Amino acid sequence: MERISYTFDMMRSSWEVLKAEKQLMLFPLISGICCLLVLASFALPLWAIGIPNSAQLQQRPLLYYGLLFLFYFLTYFIVIFFNSAVIACAILRMRGGEPTLSTGINAALARLPQIVGWALVAATVGLILRALENVTRKRGNWVGQIVAGLFGMAWSVVTFLVVPILVVEKKGPFEALKESVALLKKTWGEQLVGGFSFGLVFMLLGLGGIVPLLLGVYIMHTAMLMGVLLIAVGAIYLIGLSVVQSTLQTIFQAAVYLYARDNRAPKGFDESNLSSAMAPAPRSDD
Secondary structure (H helix, E strand, O other), rough: OHHHHHHHHHHHHHHHHHHOOOOHHHHHHHHHHHHHHHHHHHHHHHHHHOOOOHHOOOOOOHHHHHHHHHHHHHHHHHHHHHHHHHHHHHHHHHHOOOOHHHHHHHHHHHHHHHHHHHHHHHHHHHHHHHHHHHHHHHHHHHHHHHHHHHHHHHHHHHOOHHHHHHHHHHHOOOHHHHHHHHHHHHHOOOOOOOOHHHHHHHHHHHHHHHHHHHHHHHHHHHHHHHHHHHHHHEEEEEEEHHHHHHHHHHHHHHHHHHHHHEEEEOOOHHHHHHOOOOOOOOOOOO
């Protein structure tokens, strides 16, 4: 319960920033649309040439991993670009400024080389994790799958501050990664886990959209108009919720970065909550 209470406090602080800058939600919305277009640009040609699913594509490993890397790179680039825009605006707002949409876009464009570099690094790591997952699954090696999952979690923690560092300090991808690890260690110590659970909270909130979706599908054959309406309501709700979640998490990421770098909480955030943002992992000898 303490962790849920803490998460709500951090969400509330992030929400105050979002209320002042509602236009920030346009960035993850555009990002999501662009990612869907990228997905379609890969899926439709493959379907047209008779490769309808990844299982068939995996029978051609070189093509499979080549396309997968390109897909990862483009998707990461889009997400990182628009997250950079959100972070630039959020940091300016927390420092007392008045950002606009052009503020975010211009900041992201000014960091284009760094964004491309980090997208390449993220895509490479993502490809390695996917390859490891595929190999361990084929061999039925559940230990390997657990190890891959733990590595993925560790990677998400140590890279948590990379994008804010790219935006504010204009460092290259490897310098930003090194700085992210250094800031995390300096502020929260050697052993770290994510001390926040935005995903859990929004998963529960998502039930408000899943219920009408399922109900709409269920009644489609008896009441088509009502079924379509319920599906539309559920889909719009889930899309809106996803946009809000993405924006709040990115604002929170910017706040954690400012706290780690300046050793004080930015305006609107509680220092005790930020000090728990990356909670120390329990030691095995405790």
